[in-house]
Amino acid sequence: MSKVHVTTTVNGDAVEFLADPRETLLDCLRDHVGLTGTKEGCGTGDCGACSVEMEGVLVCSCLVLGVEANGKRVDTIEGMSDGHDLHPLQRKFIEHAALQCGFCTPGFLVAAKALLARSPDPTEEEVRYWLAGNLCRCTGYDKIVRAVMDAAAEMRQEAA
Amino acid sequence: MRYHTPTTFAEAAGIAAAAQGVTRFLAGGTDVLVQMRAGMVLPDDLIDLKKIDGVDRIDPTPEGGWRIGVAVPGIALGAHEALRADWPGVVEGMELVGSTQIQGRATLVGNLCNGSPAADSVPGLVAAGAMAEITGPDGGRVVPVADIPAGPGRTTLQPGEVISALLLPPRGTAGGDAYLRFIPRTEMDIAVVGCAVNLRCDGDTVTEASVVLGAVAPTVVSVPAASAAIIGTALDDTALGTLAEAASAACRPIDDKRGTIAFRTEVAGVLAKRAARIAHARAKGENA
Ligand SMILES: Cc1cc2nc3c(=O)[nH]c(=O)nc-3n(C[C@H](O)[C@H](O)[C@H](O)COP(=O)(O)OP(=O)(O)OC[C@H]3O[C@@H](n4cnc5c(N)ncnc54)[C@H](O)[C@@H]3O)c2cc1C
Ligand code: FES
Ligand code: FES
Numbered sequence: 001m002s003k004v005h006v007t008t009t010v011n012g013d014a015v016e017f018l019a020d021p022r023e024t025l026l027d028c029l030r031d032h033v034g035l036t037g038t039k040e041g042c043g044t045g046d047c048g049a050c051s052v053e054m055e056g057v058l059v060c061s062c063l064v065l066g067v068e069a070n071g072k073r074v075d076t077i078e079g080m081s082d083g084h085d086l087h088p089l090q091r092k093f094i095e096h097a098a099l100q101c102g103f104c105t106p107g108f109l110v111a112a113k114a115l116l117a118r119s120p121d122p123t124e125e126e127v128r129y130w131l132a133g134n135l136c137r138c139t140g141y142d143k144i145v146r147a148v149m150d151a152a153a154e155m156r157q158e159a160a
Numbered sequence: 161m162r163y164h165t166p167t168t169f170a171e172a173a174g175i176a177a178a179a180q181g182v183t184r185f186l187a188g189g190t191d192v193l194v195q196m197r198a199g200m201v202l203p204d205d206l207i208d209l210k211k212i213d214g215v216d217r218i219d220p221t222p223e224g225g226w227r228i229g230v231a232v233p234g235i236a237l238g239a240h241e242a243l244r245a246d247w248p249g250v251v252e253g254m255e256l257v258g259s260t261q262i263q264g265r266a267t268l269v270g271n272l273c274n275g276s277p278a279a280d281s282v283p284g285l286v287a288a289g290a291m292a293e294i295t296g297p298d299g300g301r302v303v304p305v306a307d308i309p310a311g312p313g314r315t316t317l318q319p320g321e322v323i324s325a326l327l328l329p330p331r332g333t334a335g336g337d338a339y340l341r342f343i344p345r346t347e348m349d350i351a352v353v354g355c356a357v358n359l360r361c362d363g364d365t366v367t368e369a370s371v372v373l374g375a376v377a378p379t380v381v382s383v384p385a386a387s388a389a390i391i392g393t394a395l396d397d398t399a400l401g402t403l404a405e406a407a408s409a410a411c412r413p414i415d416d417k418r419g420t421i422a423f424r425t426e427v428a429g430v431l432a433k434r435a436a437r438i439a440h441a442r443a444k445g446e447n448a
Contacts, residue, residue, distance in 0.1 A: 004163065021163035021206070022196065044194045046348070048261055057235065057264040063193045064265070065186075067163050068208065111260065132347035133259020 006070045010035065011079030019066035026050045028066030029076060037077040037106045041135065048134030051107040052076050058114040060133075077106035080113065088158075089113055089151040096147035100138035108134050112148045120156055124149060161203055165211040169295035169324040172207050177297035177320030179205040185322055186210070187231055188265035190258065191274040209322070218243055224330030227293075230323055234263035247328055248442060249337030249356055249435075253284035256341060259348055269323050272305060275313045276350075278375035282309065283356035284339040286380055287372040289329050296321040309379040335360045336442030338435045341374070342427050344418070351375045352419035355407065355431035357439040364394035366440065371403070376411040376428050383410040386432060395440050403436060404429030 003018040010033060017032035026043075029035045029052070041047035043062045050061040053075040080087045089109050092098070099105045108131065115122060115130045122130070127148050128141075136144060166172040176183050181204030184192050195201035209215055215231035218240050226243055234254045237243065244251045257266050257280050271281045272292070282305070290305040297320040305326065310316045317323070337358035343349035354374030359366050371386035386406035393399035413424035441448035 022161050024193065043197050045190055045258065045262055048259065051261055054264075057233070058261050059264040060261040062197075063188075063190050063262075065163070065189065065193070068186075068189070068210070114260075129347065130260050133261045 004067045004070075006066055008069045008071070009073045011075055017066070021065065021067050023066045024062050025052070025054075025064040025066050025069050025074070026061035028069070029061060029074070032066075035076055035078050039103055039106055041103065041107075046133075046135065047104070047107070048111060048131075049104055049107040051110040051134065053110065053114060058111055075110075077110055080109060087113070088154050089116070089148065092147040092151040092154070093144070096143045096150065098139060098143040098147040104134060104136040104138075108136070108144055112151070115148070116152050116155060120152060120159070122149075122152060162205050164205060164207045166207060166209075167211055167213065169209075169212060169322055172209060172212065172322050173295050173297050173320050175205065175207050176322060181205065183207065185273070187267040187270040188233055189270075190262050190266045191270055207322075221327065221330075224332075226328040228268060228326045228328065230269040230325060231267060234258075234266050235260075237268070238263070243328075246331040247284075247288055247337060249339045249358060249439065250281070250284040250288050250290070250328065253339035253354075253356065254281040256280045256339075256351075268326055272308055272326075273315055273317070273323065275309055275311070275315055277309075277312055277378055277380070278351040278354065279380075280339070280341055280351055280354055280374070282380050283354050283372040283374040284337060284358075285326065285328075286382060287339075287356040287358035287370040288337055289358070289370070291327040291329075292323050293325040293327060294321050295324040300324070302327070306380070306382060311378045332360065334362065334443050334445075335368075336439040336444070336448075338438035338442065338448070340431045340435045340438075342419075342431060350418070353413075353424050353427045353431055355428060355435045357432065357435040359390070359436070359439050359443055361440065361443040364444070366390045366393055366395065369436075371407060371432055371436070373407060373410060373428055373432075376413040376424055378412075381410055381412075383407055383432075386410065390436060395436060400433045400436065404433050407432035 039049040041049035052061045183205045184203040186208040210231045215229040217229045271279045286306045339356040341351040341354040356372045359369040369387040389402035408429040411425040415421045438448045
């Protein structure tokens with residue numbers, strides 16, 4: 001099985017790796033690029049733990065082949081904080097205790113960030129629908145939704 | 161697995177025609193990758209269509225309809241205001257597919273060619289009279305989308321044939337369409353029943369109609385008797401009652417944990433009535 005040379009931009013950095021064409025972007029990020037913040041919950045598009053943005057579009061990295069990322073920009077959870085300065089969503093998740101085991105958290109954060117980029121003032125219903133593809137077995141979702149709403153409010157103030 | 165990135169549909173068709181083993185086209189991959197992961201389908205040749213020029217475009221046709229590229233994901237379909245204004249039912253069918261993440265990848269053509277009887281975008285396409293432009297090893301043909309599904313997981317596409325675009329007809333005046341599905345929750349589930357209605361009005365009176373059901377038979381089913389029940393009426397209760405009976409009568413559903421035969425049959429009638437009302441309101445220019 002010949003490997004394919006893939007050139008991408010991950011969180012702003014040029015990244016190259018060799019991928020078996022059957023490998024998912026999720027596997028490539030974790031195993032070849034060494035970015036293990038993106039998690040695998042199901043591997044079949046149901047749980048959203050593997051959420052990343054590709055060319056600014058929210059996707060499940062378990063449903064994208066590594067070779068499909070060739071020439072594309074990929075943004076993962078590792079690019080979310082500014083060094084040690086946490087993103088408002090990350091801070092609000094901690095403040096609201098919106099995580100327990102934390103396995104779903106990177107996916108929720110990446111998905112929520114994509115929502116707030118297009119809809120800075122979402123309703124609770126909008127947040128719940130947008131995040132319907134992210135599953136959490138621990139929190140019961142309420143704290144997650146509250147954290148997202150609160151982060152959105154703070155980000156609107158900062159922007160104002 | 162060989163991963164191909166052809167730059168024309170003719171090249172894609174050529175690769176598929178020459179392939180010996182298991183072959184799949186790759187649009188959004190939301191069915192293909194799940195099947196690969198499950199070991200259900202392990203392609204020898206995977207032909208990615210996304211490097212072909214124009215596959216991510218939605219263009220108006222000279223006739224006044226729309227040409228939708230095979231790699232246009234749900235999120236781009238939903239963001240296209242003019243297309244949504246013409247064919248809200250087609251767009252809402254696709255938008256029901258999966259989550260936000262799935263919408264970032266999943267396409268109409270993939271939904272159609274995966275061959276699920278419960279595919280949410282297919283009833284709307286069939287009701288709209290959409291056509292599939294096909295490129296084969298020996299040239300092209302254009303067929304109604306209704307003729308593509310052949311049964312669960314099967315299509316009428318011949319070896320080497322690839323769909324190169326979907327074509328929606330001109331909306332014309334006083335037309336409206338709608339798609340509804342029943343699932344046990346609000347998101348992320350497979351349709352127990354789906355129903356699309358496309359119609360045209362003259363004043364309040366329905367002059368043309370097409371009623372199409374999903375998830376109640378091995379393929380989507382057009383129900384001419386249901387269409388006939390509302391043509392010439394203003395969707396009064398009697399007409400809606402006959403429509404519901406005709407829709408229910410066309411059901412040949414499976415019986416499973418997600419819906420019994422009796423339940424699916426009944427719900428098909430209920431959804432047909434509701435979708436007809438929405439399509440009617442849209443045809444008359446009301447917000448619905
Ligand atoms: C979590 C999750 C939730 C889902 N929810 C729903 C749902 O609610 N409703 C629903 O209907 N579906 C649902 N699906 C299924 C899937 O997302 C849809 O069927 C989707 O539209 C498939 O499109 P795709 O572009 O990803 O197809 P792909 O996976 O790329 O391809 C699917 C099939 O079509 C063939 N194909 C692709 N393009 C062409 C072409 N141009 N010519 C010929 N053949 C072609 C491929 O060979 C393959 O067999 C869901 C899937 C997941 C993972
Ligand atoms: S691991 Fe990708 S959706 Fe669950
Ligand atoms: S915190 Fe454990 S799955 Fe969400």
